[in-house]
């Protein structure tokens with residue numbers, strides 16, 4: 001068994017690299033939309049509740065606009081997610097063929113959760129006009145639950161890949177005696193899941209708040225921007241310290257359950273006690289470290305609260321069973337960027353809390369809003385870094401200590417996969433580009449309408465011939481009720 | 497036995513996707529054929545409206561199919577995805593383009609942009625069912641076995657091509673039937689006849705393809721051919737044909753109330769017939785359900801998950817389809833979100 005493994009590791013198939021790149025690219029793209037799929041419904045519902053409860057038209061406008069964005073974002077999330085399911089078969093048939101029945105159940109849970117999510121989101125997004133306000137609201141309340149449930153399935157699968165169990169191997173290395181409960185609730189599951197869910201809520205909160213922070217910086221300091229900023233930002237700020245704690249917890253779980261990944265995260269070469277912590281820094285092929293800031297003892301202290309904690313090094317396993325020095329450096333950087341951004345965000349949250357406590361109002365400080373405006377983007381970067389830590393840190397294993405990535409990969413020729421990757425990148429750039437363009441267009445339309453309504457609109461540009469102003473029928477209810485058709489154009493208007 | 501149950505769940509979910517997803521693909525098909533910007537305006541308006549609230553839901557069936565395959569029958573999943581690499585890849589790319597094209601078309605307010613997104617959506621709506629159909633054809637013809645390498649003959653054989661074309665025709669049929677009832681629901685009387693005619697034509701295409709397939713697949717997909725021409729397989733083929741003809745007759749006499757159900761029955765029963773014909777094989781004639789089944793414990797849990805899905809998702813689905821058919825689900829308009837027009841908008 002071991003000798004075949006070593007043999008396989010040495011004969012890296014040429015289609016491995018393009019397959020990994022393709023998986024990484026499509027996942028990294030999909031994951032950018034996931035925070036909004038998971039958490040935007042919740043944030044919108046909070047705003048919606050406020051609107052109904054206090055009869056607040058500004059809050060209602062915000063909730064409606066967010067759900068208009070959600071409609072497009074959800075669709076792109078669905079299609080990029082569907083690609084991932086195909087890729088399991090197209091790129092990693094070996095993994096699915098051998099392990100599908102062991103760890104696939106998580107995806108089964110995910111599928112029905114997505115189903116519920118898709119149904120409820122349809123009702124929510126399209127229910128604004130014809131459902132009773134509170135009915136409409138309550139029908140959407142289970143939505144965040146379904147979203148969190150969907151994340152459950154996916155993280156269960158990923159945690160299983162990190163700490164596989166719930167099976168025994170027979171003489172041929174085929175898994176038998178599958179115990180699904182053990183395979184779903186693996187040791188990494190808890191830490192990974194909570195850390196992930198909170199990351200999603202934080203990210204969505206900071207990104208949405210960031211939009212209004214930019215507006216604020218550009219001088220739009222009305223109630224609309226204030227509300228649009230405060231609600232998501234508060235949610236995210238409350239979660240930030242929680243996330244720090246959960247991240248620390250995840251790191252310690254990795255230390256115990258995936259010691260070699262931990263060694264890569266902290267670029268620890270030899271197993272030792274009193275291990276120093278390197279902030280950034282590169283691992284050379286001979287085990288020396290270049291650059292970075294060295295803090296004596298700290299790594300041992302972080303891992304086990306005592307300087308004499310023993311930390312497993314990369315060299316504790318044969319070279320073929322651990323990340324290469326380059327991979328370890330990537331993991332180390334990803335992890336350090338994540339931890340750095342996480343810490344900076346805590347400062348931001350504390351700043352916010354302090355000002356709120358002192359003034360009971362939003363800070364007037366431009367610097368605060370500048371930082372708040374980029375917090376969302378920073379969170380997206382952090383999410384990518386987190387996944388790089390998880391996935392690259394597991395190399396060369398696709399199923400930790402049980403299957404190598406090279407054993408799982410498809411037999412399709414490398415050239416074909418490279419070509420496909422090219423096509424996929426082109427398609428994704430077009431899709432994400434169009435998506436962004438559409439959302440930015442929506443924002444511009446809203447801004448212009450708001451400015452027109454407030455009477456602050458600059459004189460109309462002479463080149464512009466189309467009159468500004470709200471589009472559509474003045475009384476949607478009347479038209480809608482009469483023909484049941486789209487009010488803005490009636491049955492004769494429409495597509496294309 | 498649990499493996500058989502899961503195999504039937506898989507068939508049922510494939511049938512659900514063929515009907516739910518199929519209706520959507522069909523709508524895309526008619527979008528493609530709706531003509532230029534002016535002539536096609538009204539059909540496209542209807543297609544947009546009818547599809548918007550439910551297409552994502554319809555899409556999830558496909559995910560279910562894949563998950564059931566890899567959790568329930570991992571070896572079969574591996575074999576299918578290895579042997580049919582290219583058509584599956586193209587189907588995956590097709591789903592992205594289709595969904596993205598459709599979702600991005602709606603908020604666009606310029607004709608030129610809408611044309612591009614619309615064209616992407618419509619063409620992908622044609623290609624995706626074709627490739628998925630050809631995958632089914634490849635499996636049914638017995639060309640996929642465990643370890644079959646990817647090669648063109650697995651999906652470019654007579655059975656695959658016919659199955660791909662049949663998939664297009666069947667989705668066009670479903671799409672037209674649904675759109676014709678939707679047209680009535682939205683009070684667009686002229687479109688009722690427009691799609692009624694197209695439904696009948698599409699059914700004609702299905703019949704022609706089936707008649708061609710009968711002799712062609714006799715040798716090419718021997719096992720399934722025999723399964724479909726005798727026993728339970730034949731019974732379900734006859735039932736499917738019965739409902740198909742009933743749909744056409746109902747359309748003729750303008751009894752629109754039942755046509756949706758009969759058209760869905762046509763397609764679903766045809767899929768079930770294929771399930772019977774292929775028994776006991778997952779991959780005719782090399783891998784049986786029992787041989788390809790995953791671990792028994794996993795299958796039991798998968799059955800449980802499927803059951804929970806039925807209990808939870810069933811009512812939710814019923815709710816959304818009901819709200820949708822009652823016209824309760826409508827898109828937010830620019831008035832609702834207070835959006836302004838921009839220079840250059842021309843819709």
Ligand code: HDD
Nearest residue numbers: 192196199244247248250251339342343382383386387390
């Ligand atoms: C807003 C996002 C965010 C923030 C602020 C943090 N993380 Fe994180 N982290 C993620 C978002 C994330 C993630 C993207 O959600 C990951 C990827 C895999 C996972 O489950 O969560 C993740 C993974 C992840 C892992 C890898 C788990 C594994 O390999 O299984 C560790 C060790 C940490 N995180 C540790 C931290 C620490 C010590 C942080 C200190 C502040 C931190 N994270 C902040």
Ligand code: HEM
Nearest residue numbers: 020023024027028031154157158384387388391392398405
């Ligand atoms: C259930 C969740 C996930 C599963 C099952 C999964 C599975 C995989 C697989 C099969 C590979 C290829 C083999 C490998 O290189 O290890 C991979 C690689 C990768 N994945 Fe994940 N992944 C998951 C979540 C994610 C997410 C959400 C992201 C991120 C944004 C991500 C980032 C990556 C990256 C960056 C690689 C490339 C690693 C490398 O090439 O070294 N993963 N993942």
Ligand code: HEM
Nearest residue numbers: 034037038074077078081082084085114118151154556559
């Ligand atoms: C690598 C494995 C992954 C696969 C196979 C996958 C698959 C999918 C699929 C098929 C969909 C569409 C579902 C639908 O039709 O409604 C989807 C959307 C979604 N995915 Fe992924 N996904 C993966 C990674 C992730 C990760 C790591 C997460 C984090 C929890 C995630 C969260 C979501 C969520 C919440 C949605 C809902 C739609 C949206 O967010 O826009 N996915 N995914």
